[in-house]
Amino acid sequence: MASSYKYLADHDRVVINNELDTQVTDEKGAGWATSSYSPYYFVQFASGSTEWALATRTFDITYGRSADTLTSSAGNYQAQKNIYNQFAKVLLGHESNGTIKKFNLAPEDASGAKVLHNALFVNFCRSQMADKIKQGSFDLTINPSGSEELHLIDSGSIIRECATGEYALLYASSSNTTDFDIEPGVNDVQGLLFYEAGVAVISPYVFSIYDSINANPSGSDEFIGENTLGILGSSLDLDEIYDSQNIAYYVTTGSIEDGALALSENILTASYQSTTELNSSIYFCRAYNHEFNYSSNPTYLKDSKIVVKGDDPEALPRTYITTVGLYGEDNQLLAVAKLSEPVLKTPENELIARVRIDF
Amino acid sequence: MASFLQNNGDIILDAVLTDYGRKLLAKGDGSFNIVKFAFADDEIDYGLFDVTASSINKDTQIMNTPILEAITNNAASMKSKLMSMGPGIDNMLFLPIMKIYNANEGATGTFYSASLANPKYTGHLVPIDIMNVKNMKITSQGLTGSFNEYLPGVLNVSSRNIIIDQGLDSSETNSNQNLKDVYPALYETEYNIYVDNKFCSIGANTNGTLTALAPLSIDDDGLAVYKLTEQTLVNNATHVRALTSTDTTDINGLRGSRLNFTIVPNGNLMYTDSMFDKYGEELSLNINKPTRLFKTLRSSVRVVGVNTGYSVELPLLFAKLKSTEADCDC
16 A cells, blocks of 8 residues: 555654753843833843833842831831742741741751842843753842942852752952952852742842941941841841942832832843753654655656666655645644754665654 | 764654634533644645656655645645555556536536636625526526525526546546445545535535535634535435536546535625625626626635545536616526
8 A cells, every 4th residue: 555654653753851051141231221120120121211111121120028028117028028928838838837948048947147138139030040040050240339349140159959949149249359358258148049930039238338338337226136137147237338339329219119119220241151951852754665665746656657667667766855744643734843844765775853842 | 884874754744723723622512632643745836847857856856845834724724635545556656636527508418618808717606685696597497496506606506516527637538437445445435525604505406405404513714614525415316426427527537436515605796795795806898798796705715525535626606686786687
């Protein structure tokens, strides 16, 4: 029986997983623009336009603080608490007693000394980061001094598991050791990066690393007690950050938008590799020597006679493959692949077409 | 020292899902299941093969054929498939084709083909309702009864069908024999028929009894496929059978199988003009009668031999007498 279709054997199909990495770099110099969309978060665009329909959205910024911080009568306190809990709930999950976990810059330190009670959240857009941020590729460059660059990087960080997949610590790094007072084990960890969720959790105190800020501790801790300040201990409160960089104001009494804007204005570059996870099915379409040597092409025949044989029954039949079709049981064409050039098929050769479908 | 081996490894291709494949995938019910494959040579013109040239130059023009990117419309690709004949069958000089059996009007058991007075169209006419039938002067056939009796695009309700014959169309072969006996590998036992489900379906017309068949599937573009085999029995009649030496046929050589079916216009064409207004045009038709204005609609039916992959496409013209036209039952 002549046949146009050939069934695939079980071993003719394999499923493989691949990752496709793409470099993403959002530079402030390229024309960043911001637009407030909601009182709960701030949107960063890559282009100079603030029009939703025209600009490429890169990431959102918001600010939150834990319920352990002192209660404030300020209008944004509850919203900030809700934001913190929302992120903590999604990214970290719950303790065994049902309470929401807190962000901790020293996850193995059970004392909670470096629990991050105030946090800026940078959510990278799915359209930019694809399935996840590639581990070891992240570099968020900020300029807390207004001119010097400080990098927050995940390179060399231990990968830890969490509710959304994996995360790592973000380390502060700068070539300027004069102005940036980075002490390993003290203030070098300034955030967390959640790879699959595409969220960077950044301590607002990252701005205090700049030497001039630490030099002038003063001010009030009206809303946030010194014991809950986070990584830098009691020598620093939020007001001194406010004094130098206009940050503390946002953290203690400002709106979420104010806090997000403060970080946004200090970000120079967000650089990372996005990873797209590809699941591919590969079908091995095998044409043995005695298969697919004749064609139903209307030009193949003249008066029912095979043209390429030249009236010689002993001449070998030949065909030229240009297309591979993958079919369902009822001969429905489900996928199609093209060759770059015609491939000769005769009874004297065999071939295997590896046809890949990415999902 | 030996040179490096030339890399003649596997051919690695990236496939794209067809629109129908994406539809099945979206359904998520497991209907997307690739179980077989086929090769095709849609771009190749074998007329460019130069049998008189030296062996290395015979297919130079063919090998230089540029290949188009994949088309995602499932009905647009894989139109000419490659065939396997089985081990050791390399000495075939002939291959079967399919031909529409286009006998004269009025012959029993034949398909009606009209060359219309209007030169715009010379395809196959499918009248929609009894008014059409009257205007095509078939009242002498004694047609009475309900609409359904006249639905298929036929003049003789008792036996008109589309008939397609398969075989070797060469007088060099013996027309008294059948492929089934001489080259059984080339005998076609199964056909797929593709029609636009918006306009019609495939049916069986056996001695005046019309039976619409259920499509095997309908794709995302509304293209319905029907499967007819030698085992398909409708009203105790087969759709596919072997041609005998006594059958009248246009096949000039070794005979293969005969396929018969009919077209059943659907309700959208019968009871409203909306499809005609959207997809069709008005034509003045003159079929043995004074010219009348008809609403018409063009479509086609494609028949593919499943075993050999050979296909033929038949143009169709659905015609419906415009409501403002006077009936002429004369």
